[in-house]
Amino acid sequence: MRARRTFSEKFKRQVVESVLSRSISQVELTMENRVLRQVIDLGEKEKKESLIITSRGYKMSKKDAK
Numbered sequence: 001m002r003a004r005r006t007f008s009e010k011f012k013r014q015v016v017e018s019v020l021s022r023s024i025s026q027v028e029l030t031m032e033n034r035v036l037r038q039v040i041d042l043g044e045k046e047k048k049e050s051l052i053i054t055s056r057g058y059k060m061s062k063k064d065a066k
Contacts, residue, residue: 019027
């Protein structure tokens, strides 16, 4: 089991100050960009895992579809 991380009071204050110094729209935009990046990464991963269809496999799949 991982040990629980602890942060100093100084570090916590720095984090809070940096968040408060941004406008709410900037924080919402940052979070949105992170989510969109994760979606893009997931899509790219699925592309890499997709099957490669050869002409022979394509012909066979067309016969099965009839």
